[in-house]
Amino acid sequence: MDTQAQGSSAMTAPAEAPFVNLRDPARRLGPDGKPAVSRRGPMWADVPDEKWNDWRWQLSNRVNDLADIEQILELTDEEREGLSAPDKFRVDVTPYFISLIEPKDPDDPIRRQIIPLGRELHSFTGMMEDSLAEDRHSPVPGLVHRYPDRVLMLITTQCASYCRYCTRSRIVGDATQNFNRKEHEAQLDYIRRTPQVRDVLISGGDGLTLAPKLLESAIRGLREIPHVEIIRIGSRVPVFLPQRIDDELCEMLAKYHPLWLNIHVNHPGEMTPELARACDKLTRAGIPLGNQSVLLAGINDCVHIQRELVQRLVEIRVRPYYIYQCDLVEGAGHFRTPVGKGLEIMEGLRGHTSGYAVPQYIVDAPGGGGKIPVMPNYLVSYSDHKVILRNYEGYITTYEEPTEYTPHDSTGCRYCQNPRPEPGQEGLTGLLDGKRMWIEPAGFEQVHDRGATETHRLKDPSKWVPYGVGAIEGRVAQGGGPLPVLEAGVAASEANGGSGVEPKRVYGPGEEPRPADGQPTGTANHELL
Ligand SMILES: *Cc1c(COP(=O)(O)O)cnc(C)c1O
Ligand code: SF4
DSSP states (O other): OHHHHHHHHHHHSOOOOOOOOTTSGGGOBOTTSSBOOOOOOGGGTTSOHHHHTOHHHHHHTOBOSHHHHHHHSOOOHHHHHHHHOTTOOOOOBOHHHHTTSOTTOTTOHHHHHHSOOGGGGOOOTTOBSSTTOTGGGOSBTTEEOOSSSEEEEEOOSOOSSOOTTOTTTTTTTOGGGOOOHHHHHHHHHHHHTOTTOOEEEEESSOGGGSOHHHHHHHHHHHHTSTTOOEEEEEOOHHHHOGGGOOHHHHHHHHTTOSEEEEEOOOSGGGOOHHHHHHHHHHHHTTOOEEEEEEOOTTTTOSHHHHHHHHHHHHHTTEEEEEEEOOOOBTTOGGGOOOHHHHHHHHHHHBTTBOGGGOOEEEEEETTTTEEEEOOOOOEEEEOSSEEEEEOTTSOEEEEEOOSOOOOOOGGGOHHHHSOOOOTTOHHHHTGGGTOOOOOOOTTEEOOSOTTSTTOSEESOGGGOOTTOTTOOTTHHHHHHOSOOOOOTTOOHHHHTTTOSOOOOOOOOTTOOOOOOTTOOOHHIIIIIO
16 A cells, blocks of 8 residues: 555656756856856957857957957057067967957966967077978978878868967968868878878868868868778867857768867866867767867966866866977977976876876977977886885885796787888887987987997086996095096096006995996895885
8 A cells, every 4th residue: 555655656746857967067057047158358249149159250250460459458568569570470369269368467378378479589599490390201291290100181271269389380370381172182192102101180270270171071081091090180179269169060070980189278267168068069979089288388387277277178078188398489488398397297187186187298309209208207216026116195115026927929929920010110119129219419429339338428528427327527526536537539448547447436425336237226226125
């Protein structure tokens, strides 16, 4: 009886209201109960919503000159100087993005990314026009082939807005240097003829600013090449022009899977409800999203800003991928930070927040060596049986290596027997096989052949220390008297009167002799292990 009563009351109860997930940033509502929107600049207050939300309207109403920008922001003298410079990198900002700026704050982090300063015109040590030597690695215009299995395909020089620190400011923004159908065909043709290319990264400029038909024909051209496994797009459109991420675009992209996309957000202030909805659409179209950011002085060179940024990204299902050290490109000198700042930020992320929220910190090698990850040291020391590690709090732990380990049997492994070839890249694949690539440090010269003990001699003899490792200038001198200065090309034994006996060295605190090959260092040997 009881059970029946309960059953019938459950049947007559009103249907439960569908669950509304207001925690999802893409579903957030504004005070009016409609989907949340970001601030809109007063000069566009009367623009009807259909226009404001139309990406074509946003693109054709971008602001680009001093007079227009002055109506939106209170400009400083240095910004006026930057905006009036005749030969500057292009300025063009969507009404949506410029509206996010606090008009009275000259240090606003969004403003500093898109409004030029007079300082942009200053040069600095190491500055280059093409700091990644992309032009030298281009077999056909706009295609950069630097790594064994993947290429960068620049399909346009145009962007939705222009970032002052842009690595490719030598071509980006310049409509006279644009890539079009003819260049796309030459790029596709190179990829067709180069079967080791299994990953193509579409960038520019920004591919998502291309006319939809032209974009689709380039993507389809790639998808028709059987050896192209994945297609990736690097785009700042979701940030500058989220209106462009419409259903039509997402349906088009979803036809060409597997396709991945990296967005480019530098500061939590760029994380708007519009961006959240754009990313939601893209992920629903099955496109995994990553974020690439650039470490920029005065914008995001702060552990707390970075932690907020990566956590807000994960909240909209965007995985932080890379944080780049600012390149040595013209116009970007005032954005540069020391590498130590990037390491400090990485220390503040690893262990302190979800692993999903931790990007990799990258220095893109000046001169075109490719991306180099830079990591704080978590590996303190190791010997043949123990590994000393430290955690994010500085706690030191020992990991005991296995006493028995049967090395992988490559003769019975079909992957080892049939490895993917890396034509033209033998130096890199050979690194672990003992085939070394030799990169000469700045200021050093090679005095002997490869493999000899005294390669890389510092050119300035006043900076020479006889036995290198562990001998710290000055401190050695205190204990061991003045340093003998070697002549170029003269071995240490000859400098010591040709007796063949090496001079006896006195080592101060913290200094130690260079261990023989294969031996652990003294510190690891006696104190830690
Ligand atoms: C960044 C880049 C790539 C892609 O590198 P990943 O580390 O695989 O993301 C490919 N080619 C060039 C020239 C690049 O600059
Ligand atoms: S969106 Fe990318 S390519 Fe375009 S200006 Fe910014 S950094 Fe350069």
